[in-house]
Amino acid sequence: MQISKSDFHRYLSEYTEDELFYKKIYLLKKEHPETFSEYLRSLDQDYIRSRRLFVPELRQEPWFPYMGENDLFENIPENIIISKHYRYTPEFTHKHDFFEILCVYEGTVSNQIQGIHHTLHSGDICIIPPNTQHSLGIFDDSLAFNIIVRSSTFQSTFFQSLAADSALAKFFSHVLYQKTEGNFLIFHTGDDPRIRSTLEELYMEYMLHARYRAAFLNAQLMMLWAELLRYHENDIESILTSTSGSSTIPEILNYLSQNYRTATLHDTAAHFGYSTSHFSTLIKEGTGRTFLTIIKELKLSQANRALRETTLSISSICELTGYENPEHFMRLFKKTYGVTPGEYRRKHQGK
Structure with missing residues (x-):
């Protein structure tokens, strides 16, 4: 099916047959509870089964499905599935082994994650x-x-949009892959027309069923991540930023990525208006790592890049990355990577 951007809103707004079915049930239950049971008995059970409709009042026991990636993607050559969320569908708790990205195109949506309610806009x-x-x-x-x-496609597209060894990438890995109860990540993009346009193009490409669709979808998904990170990396909410009472973790990590050479715990805490002890706890809870570990990772990451891509001397690399003592740098480097800086350079520049 092919639609234009000018028709996209109309397409998404039109009620499908299943949505009309669900809406009728919802309104009858809400407005005429006295006759609702009678209405349920009048429903065509074969119709419900054939369209795989979910009517919780007709089930004998609670339903908490688990959706497997292999089952969902069986006979589907692509790595991405896009579908409209049907309005008035009864809420049902479920989980699965793939990534789900919920995009609120217009209005508000009620979302429960691990029993915690979120209103998305x-x-x-x-x-x-x-x-x-x-x-x-x-x-x-x-x-x-x-x-x-x-899952494999999410990782390859999302994390290719970041430097693999960046502080922000490690934060996202911590949020999305650690066994923290209630994991989620929300980008609040508001009415950003760039994001809206990219989402429309992604959906329309999926509907088109044209040649090379899988390649286009992967590329457009990567573009979506790149735009989210470029324009909204400080508009992020997660279970970690919410429970710590702060939504500034990405902003802090971006600050450290730019100031790692000279940043101290005390000065960075003061920059963001926190006491040193509270800021230290905030960083640990929000990233799973200490302030000093993050600084060390950032410095060594830059040292690795300089060793691979330049002919700078070890002393110059120390100055570039903020290490005052070359001997300390070389000991730390070998302890971390198992080779000296010189051995690392020979190995990677010889490729």
């Missing part, structure tokens, strides 16, 4: 990692759609 993009229990409800004319991504 237009422009919010919520990333739900594997094995996270969640549910979703839309009970008005709000519009949202889901992008389902294989």
Whole structure:
């Protein structure tokens, strides 16, 4: 199916047959509870089974499905599935072993993650990692759609948009892959037309079924990550930033990426308006690493790049990365990587 951008909103707004079914049930239960049981008995059970509709009142026991990646992507050559979230669908708690990206196109959406309620607004993009229990409800004319991504594809597209050894990449890895209860990541993009346009193009490419669709989808998903990180890396909410009472972890990590040579715990805490002890706890809870570990990783990462890509002397690299003592740098480097800086350079520049 091919639609233009000018028709996209209309396409998403039109009610499908299943949405109309769910809406009727929702309104009857809400407005005419006295006749709702009678209405349920009148429903065509074969119709419900054939369309795989979910009517919780007709089930004999609670339903908490687990969705497997292999089952969902069976006979699907691509690594991405995009679908509109049907309005008025009854909320049901579930989890799966793939990544789900919920995109709120218009209005508000009720989202439960590990039993914790979140209200998402237009422009919010919520990333739900594997094995996270969640549910979703839309009970008005709000519009949202889901992008389902294989775990391997998510990792290859998302983390290729970052320097693999950057502080921000490590933060995202901590949020999305650690066994922290209630994992999620929300980019609050508001009414950013760039993000909205990229989402529309991604959805329309998926619907087109044209040649090389899989390659286009992967490339457009990577573009979405790049735009989110370029324009909204400080508009991020996660379980870690929420529970620590701060949404500035990405901003702090970006600051450290630029000032790692001279940054101290005391000065960085003061820069962001925290006491040293509270800031130290905030960093540990938000990233899983201490302030000193982050600084060490940033310095050694830059040293690695200089060893691979330049002919600078060891003393010059020490100055470049903020190490005052070359002997200390060489001991630390060998302890971390098992080789001396010179051996590392010969190995990587000889490729």
